[in-house]
Every structure is written in C-alpha cells, then in structure tokens.
Amino acid sequence: MRAKTFRKGIHPPGHKERTAGLPIEVFPAPQKVVLPLCQHIGAPAQPLVAVGDEVTAGQKIAEAQGMVSAALHASISGKVTAIEERPHPAGRNLPAIVIENTGGEGFSPVPEAKPGRPLAEITGEEIKELMRAGGLVGMGGAAFPTHVKYYPPAGKKIEYVILNGAECEPFLTCDHRLMLERPAAVLYGLKAMMKAAGAKRGYIGIELNKVDVIKVLQEEARGDETIEIVPLRVKYPQGEEKMLINAITGRVVPAGGLPVDAGVVVNNVGTAAALADLLQTGKPLISRVITVTGGGIKEPKNLEVPLGTLLEDVLAYCGGLTDSAGRIVLGGPMTGPAHYRLDLPVVKGTCGLLVQTSEEIGDMEYMDCIRCGKCVEACPFSLLPNYLGLYAEKNRLEEAERYGVMECRECGSCAYVCPSRRPLTQWIKDAKRKITAAQRKTG
Amino acid sequence: METPQLIVSPAPHIRARQSTAGIMWMVVTSLIPAAAAGVVLFGRPALVVIVSSILAAVLAEAFCQRVTGRRITVGDGSAVVTGLLLALTLPPELPWWMTASGAAFAIIIGKQVFGGLGHNLFNPALAGRAFLLASWPGAMMTWKWPAASLSWAGESVDAIGGATVLGLARQGFFAKHGVAVPYSQLFMGNIAGSLGETSALALLIGAVFLLAFRVIDWRIPLGYLGTLAILALLAGQDPIFHLLTGGVLLGAFFMATDYVTTPITPGGRFFFGLGCGVLTFLIRIYGGYPEGVTYAILLMNAAAPLLEKATIPKRFGEVRADV
Numbered sequence: 124m125r126a127k128t129f130r131k132g133i134h135p136p137g138h139k140e141r142t143a144g145l146p147i148e149v150f151p152a153p154q155k156v157v158l159p160l161c162q163h164i165g166a167p168a169q170p171l172v173a174v175g176d177e178v179t180a181g182q183k184i185a186e187a188q189g190m191v192s193a194a195l196h197a198s199i200s201g202k203v204t205a206i207e208e209r210p211h212p213a214g215r216n217l218p219a220i221v222i223e224n225t226g227g228e229g230f231s232p233v234p235e236a237k238p239g240r241p242l243a244e245i246t247g248e249e250i251k252e253l254m255r256a257g258g259l260v261g262m263g264g265a266a267f268p269t270h271v272k273y274y275p276p277a278g279k280k281i282e283y284v285i286l287n288g289a290e291c292e293p294f295l296t297c298d299h300r301l302m303l304e305r306p307a308a309v310l311y312g313l314k315a316m317m318k319a320a321g322a323k324r325g326y327i328g329i330e331l332n333k334v335d336v337i338k339v340l341q342e343e344a345r346g347d348e349t350i351e352i353v354p355l356r357v358k359y360p361q362g363e364e365k366m367l368i369n370a371i372t373g374r375v376v377p378a379g380g381l382p383v384d385a386g387v388v389v390n391n392v393g394t395a396a397a398l399a400d401l402l403q404t405g406k407p408l409i410s411r412v413i414t415v416t417g418g419g420i421k422e423p424k425n426l427e428v429p430l431g432t433l434l435e436d437v438l439a440y441c442g443g444l445t446d447s448a449g450r451i452v453l454g455g456p457m458t459g460p461a462h463y464r465l466d467l468p469v470v471k472g473t474c475g476l477l478v479q480t481s482e483e484i485g486d487m488e489y490m491d492c493i494r495c496g497k498c499v500e501a502c503p504f505s506l507l508p509n510y511l512g513l514y515a516e517k518n519r520l521e522e523a524e525r526y527g528v529m530e531c532r533e534c535g536s537c538a539y540v541c542p543s544r545r546p547l548t549q550w551i552k553d554a555k556r557k558i559t560a561a562q563r564k565t566g
Numbered sequence: 567m568e569t570p571q572l573i574v575s576p577a578p579h580i581r582a583r584q585s586t587a588g589i590m591w592m593v594v595t596s597l598i599p600a601a602a603a604g605v606v607l608f609g610r611p612a613l614v615v616i617v618s619s620i621l622a623a624v625l626a627e628a629f630c631q632r633v634t635g636r637r638i639t640v641g642d643g644s645a646v647v648t649g650l651l652l653a654l655t656l657p658p659e660l661p662w663w664m665t666a667s668g669a670a671f672a673i674i675i676g677k678q679v680f681g682g683l684g685h686n687l688f689n690p691a692l693a694g695r696a697f698l699l700a701s702w703p704g705a706m707m708t709w710k711w712p713a714a715s716l717s718w719a720g721e722s723v724d725a726i727g728g729a730t731v732l733g734l735a736r737q738g739f740f741a742k743h744g745v746a747v748p749y750s751q752l753f754m755g756n757i758a759g760s761l762g763e764t765s766a767l768a769l770l771i772g773a774v775f776l777l778a779f780r781v782i783d784w785r786i787p788l789g790y791l792g793t794l795a796i797l798a799l800l801a802g803q804d805p806i807f808h809l810l811t812g813g814v815l816l817g818a819f820f821m822a823t824d825y826v827t828t829p830i831t832p833g834g835r836f837f838f839g840l841g842c843g844v845l846t847f848l849i850r851i852y853g854g855y856p857e858g859v860t861y862a863i864l865l866m867n868a869a870a871p872l873l874e875k876a877t878i879p880k881r882f883g884e885v886r887a888d889v
Contacts, residue, residue, distance in 0.1 A: 496831075535578035542589055
C-alpha cells in the first residue's frame with residue numbers, strides 16, 4: 124500500500140497491541156459525573172440549571188457564551204447536586220456542574236435535530252447550527268469548538284475536509300476501534316461536514332498500522348468519488364494538523380496561519396462520528412471513546428464513557444492500578460499531561476488514560492546540550508529546538524521569538540529524541556505562554 | 567480508591583533509548599579497530615600512548631569537576647573519547663608524559679574552561695594535538711615505519727627513516743625515485759604515521775558503524791572527502807593517495823563530526839566538511855606542514871557558529887519577507 128507522509132518526524136514504538144484488538148465497551152452510567160463548564164478552547168459555558176434540578180441525559184445544562192464556546196449537556200440522568208469549582212484536567216479547580224445518578228433512564232435529544240431525515244434534506248447551515256447546539260468540539264485532544272471552523276473568514280473558501288484518523292500518539296487505539304466498529308458513522312459525519320463546508324472533497328488519513336480500518340473504510344466509501352481514504356506512513360506527529368494537510372494535499376499552511384488558509388478543515392474521526400450521532404439520533408456530545416492502557420492498568424480497555432466520569436471510576440472498571448503504577452497521563456504519552464489525582468473527570472478532549480509503571484518512567488535528570496542535532500532532524504516545523512530550549516530556559520524570550528518559538532506545536536518530538544534528556548518541549552511551552560501573556564498585556 | 571504515589575512530569579512521557587553517554591561509548595567502540603590496528607602495527611609503545619592519553623584525560627576531567635565543585639561525570643565517556651582520539655593522532659612512540667600532558671591540556675584548556683561537555687569551541691583532542699605540536703615539535707615529527715612494512719618496502723624503509731608517506735611525497739621522494747606506495751599497503755595502514763590514522767580499513771569499519779547507527783551525520787565526511795578528492799583531481803594529483811594518507815579519514819569521520827564543535831544545521835554541516843576539505847588541501851600543498859587535518863578542522867571549528875547562522879533552515883510554512 125502506498126502511503127503518504129510529511130518530512131522529518133520521529134518513530135516512537137507504537138505500544139498499541141494491548142488494546143488494538145479490544146472492542147469498545149460501553150461504560151455503565153456512573154454514580155456521579157462532574158461536568159466542567161469549560162471543556163473546550165474559548166469562553167466557559169453559562170449554567171442553565173440550578174442545584175437541586177432534575178436533569179435527563181442529553182438535556183442542555185449550560186449555554187455557549189459567544190462564538191468560540193461550546194454548550195454542555197447532561198451526560199447522565201439525575202439531580203444537580205453542586206455547581207462549584209472542581210479539579211479540572213487543566214491542572215486547577217474550575218467551575219463544574221455535578222450530577223448525581225438517581226437511576227432515571229430517559230434521554231432528551233437536541234430539540235433542533237429532528238432525527239430520521241436523510242442527509243440530503245438537511246442544509247449546510249442547519250448542520251453548522253447543530254454542531255453548535257450539540258456542543259461539538261474537536262475530540263482529538265485540542266477541543267476546539269467544531270462549528271467555528273465551518274465559518275471561514277471572508278474571502279476564504281473550504282475546498283477539502285480532512286478527517287484525522289492517523290492516531291499517531293503511541294498507546295492510543297480509541298480512534299482505531301471507532302473507525303473499525305462504526306465506519307458508516309464516520310463517513311456520514313464526513314459527508315455532513317463536507318456539506319456544512321461546501322467542500323468538494325473529503326479525505327480520511329489513516330496510518331498504515333491500521334490496515335484493517337483502511338480496508339473497511341475503503342469498502343464503505345466505494346463508489347463515492349468525492350471521498351478518499353488515504354494511507355499514511357507510521358510516523359509521529361502524522362496527525363498534527365499541518366503535517367496531515369501537507370501529507371494528504373501537499374499544501375503548506377503558512378506559518379502563523381490556519382488550515383483554512385490552505386482551503387482545508389481538519390476534524391478528528393471521533394468528532395465526525397459524534398456529528399453523525401447528533402444528526403441521526405439527536406444525541407449531543409455527552410460521551411466519548413477513550414483508551415485506558417499502560418503497564419500500570421490491570422485490564423486495559425477501549426471504553427465509551429459518559430463525559431464527566433471520574434478517572435477513579437474508570438480505573439475501578441478496568442480492574443484498578445497495578446502495584447507498579449507510577450504515572451498517570453491524560454491522553455497519549457507524547458503530549459498528554461501527567462496528573463497526580465484521580466478525581467478528575469473525563470472531558471470532551473480526553474482521548475486516553477495511560478498509566479505507566481515506575482520502571483517505564485526512568486531517570487529524569489538532564490545534561491547540557493551536546494549539539495547532536497537530533498532535535499533539528501526531528502522537528503517537523505524545521506525549527507532549532509536546542510536553541511529554543513536554551514533561550515527559553517534562560518528567559519531570553521526575544522531571541523526565542525526570533526528563532527520561531529511561536530511556530531512550535533508542542534508535539535514533543537525534540538524532547539523525545541534528545542539524548543541529554545532535556546525537557547525542550549516544556550521550556551518551549553513555557554516561553555510561548557510568557558510571550559502570549561506579554562502580548563496580551565501590551566494589547 | 568486510594569491514590570498511589572504518582573509522579574508528575576512534563577510530556578513527552580516516553581524517550582528514545584539513545585543517551586548522551588550511550589553515544590559516547592558507541593564512539594569509543596567505533597575507534598577500537600583503529601586503536602587495535604595501531605597496537606598491531608606499532609607494538610607496545612602504541613599501547614602505552616593510548617592508555618596514558620585516556621587515563622590522563624579522565625583524571626583531568628575528574629580533577630576539574632572536583633575543583634569547581636560540580637558533579638563528576640567521567641562515566642559519560644566523553645573524556646575517554648577525547649583521550650582515545652588524541653592518542654590515535656600521535657606518533658606511536660611519543661613518551662607517556664608528553665602524551666599525558668597533551669591529554670590534560672585537551673580536557674582542561676580545550677574543554678573544561680569553556681564549561682565542560684557541550685560548551686567548547688574547539689575539538690578538544692585536536693587542541694591537545696596542536697598543543698603538543700607547538701611544545702615538542704621534534705618528538706611530534708618522529709615517525710616510525712611498522713616492522714611489517716619491511717615486507718613490501720624492503721631496505722628502503724631504513725633509508726627514508728622518520729618521514730611519513732605524505733612527508734615523502736612533499737619532498738618529491740616518490741617522483742624522484744619513480745616509485746609509489748601500493749594502495750593496498752595504504753589501505754591496510756602498513757606505513758609510517760600517527761598510530762591510529764594509518765589503517766584506512768580499521769577506520770572505515772568504525773565509520774560504517776557510526777553511520778549505520780546514525781551517530782554521525784554523513785554530510786560532514788561527504789563534504790570533507792568529496793571536496794578533497796575533487797581538488798586533488800583538479801590539481802592533477804592522485805585523489806586516492808590524498809584520501810588514504812595522513813589523518814584525513816580519522817579527521818573526516820571522527821573529528822570533524824564532533825557534535826559540539828560543528829554546526830547543528832544540516833546545511834552548515836555539509837559546508838563545514840567542505841571547508842575542512844579545502845583547508846586540508848591548501849595546507850598540504852602550500853602550508854608549512856606536510857599534513858593539514860588538525861589545523862583545517864580547528865580553523866573550521868572557529869567558523870562553525872558563523873556557518874550555522876548562515877544555514878538556518880527555512881521553517882515549515884515560513885514566508886520570508888525578503889523573498
């Protein structure tokens with residue numbers, strides 16, 4: 124199979140064997156869910172319910188605030204017991220709506236959805252409105268409100284919709300399983316996105332380590348000239364938005380620009396499936412598939428969990444932690460943050476729960492840069508991560524900016540290859556944060 | 567559920583296996599064939615040079631780190647690399663104390679005063695060699711033909727005494743007598759020269775090892791050797807002779823590829839090699855010494871930061887204002 128790819132990048136071991144063959148299990152509604160008002164990039168949602176209210180699954184409980192924001196829906200039926208600050212995967216306490224399960228069944232679909240209609244009868248404008256009403260955000264991890272991407276700035280046109288099925292992060296298999304088990308939903312979602320965007324072509328990029336999915340989707344899309352399933356080389360960060368666009372279309376998104384500047388919109392395959400559910404059944408974004416894996420987990424699984432389910436409940440369902448568990452990562456090992464508490468909820472952008480053993484953590488001491496150049500060879504954006512790291516470490520932000528620090532997408536490739544184990548990505552993130560803060564200040 | 571002791575650290579949470587110490591020990595491994603060839607060709611004195619150079623380098627590194635109150639990191643192998651590389655560039659019968667002072671200079675002045683591993687401007691081993699060349703020029707120019715060279719060079723070895731093949735060529739020896747050193751002898755290293763530079767075979771084994779494991783960047787030796795060969799051809803000289811004699815192979819694969827003292831950019835690395843090739847050729851033809859590898863690389867080390875600045879790669883999606 125001929126596969127496309129981008130230049131540079133790295134080849135970390137995949138470690139997907141633990142869960143790649145495990146069908147998605149549906150996680151039973153937990154006793155309690157904690158639904159943060161901000162599970163997306165943008166303004167937090169505004170609560171529509173009060174403590175003591177009874178809610179049913181699917182009911183809107185918080186409204187989006189402004190364009191870049193997302194609505195929030197109850198993921199289980201029950202009673203609102205608190206609206207207060209709770210631990211959030213962002214690393215601090217943030218406002219959340221807590222719902223206790225009262226055993227109620229019920230489900231209230233998104234009222235605007237009018238399920239049961241064929242796609243031909245739904246207009247592009249309606250689809251965009253539904254993305255907004257259903258609280259859809261990018262499910263690959265960034266959690267950017269989906270509808271925003273479908274309102275391109277004046278003068279820009281979307282020609283292609285690309286679904287990201289690369290799943291280039293090691294260990295994760297949730298997208299793999301989703302595409303394999305629900306190919307029709309993924310394709311339906313893609314067609315709906317193309318309609319919303321007025322795009323002429325749709326692509327699904329999938330790494331060659333998922334040949335089964337490539338075949339299934341190719342079969343499913345047979346006869347549709349507007350959709351192409353694109354095999355991609357197994358390389359990290361193949362699923363990075365700009366690298367994916369480059370691999371599939373050959374186009375280069377200008378530095379500092381957005382995919383729409385290259386006439387492209389990229390969405391995760393999980394988002395496409397969620398859109399299909401929304402259009403076909405009226406189900407808003409209230410659950411997602413996550414991969415629970417790693418040497419520190421007794422029974423690794425692919426799970427469809429209600430949003431707001433706490434990590435401790437997920438872990439208990441997977442047999443708990445092994446004695447050697449030493450580090451918990453939300454998402455994949457390349458970009459996911461490590462956490463020290465288990466009362467965090469699964470949010471819209473959570474794609475996995477990786478538990479590493481103490482042995483896998485290894486030595487964290489780092490040495491001086493020996494200028495080996497491995498980070499330069501790895502960086503998909505052709506930056507000089509060693510210098511960015513040095514400047515960031517020494518707080519020389521102007522030089523870091525001159526060397527393109529803001530172009531970094533924090534994929535982690537540089538730190539991965541560094542033989543001196545320098546935390547380059549961390550320094551770079553820190554510098555970016557400081558520069559952005561300074562720019563805000565000066566306005 | 568009881569929360570276990572969890573470690574929080576920045577992503578990425580997986581790392582490539584290759585470590586800095588691992589790289590250094592791979593370089594040491596890659597030099598074993600050349601060191602062994604030196605001992606086989608030149609006997610016990612060569613072994614004394616190798617051992618005293620490595621020991622002095624390691625001790626000097628530990629001493630500096632102790633005195634300045636830093637962590638002692640001789641286990642990372644970088645001092646061993648410097649000591650071993652220096653030894654391979656020395657005459658096989660250099661007294662042990664000269665060797666040791668050269669190695670100490672390499673580490674203390676060549677590396678530690680700049681801040682240690684990763685911070686030095688010049689290749690420490692070559693800095694040590696330049697120091698020895700300036701301090702004891704006589705001893706540093708005393709060459710010995712391997713005992714085994716009698717088998718092909720015969721009695722004439724006695725006549726030519728303490729000169730290297732390059733030196734003889736420089737004096738016009740081969741042209742005058744209408745003889746040439748067979749390529750096979752050059753390739754095996756059965757000639758006079760520094761103890762680790764003569765055997766092309768041994769050096770190439772190590773070079774293939776380093777290239778295969780991607781420890782060194784092919785651009786540097788390609789630029790270096792390619793340029794030297796092309797210049798030799800243009801000047802009407804024998805390119806193979808130029809590549810197989812003197813310290814070119816040792817320099818191109820093991821010295822000019824030193825991470826710390828060469829550009830980090832791919833383009834910069836190629837031009838670094840190219841510059842080394844040009845300078846080596848110029849020194850060989852016009853310089854005061856028959857051999858130019860040491861100074862060629864040291865001079866290019868000085869030019870490395872500039873080369874690097876001039877070859878910063880174009881960023882992905884970058885739109886340059888001046889284009």
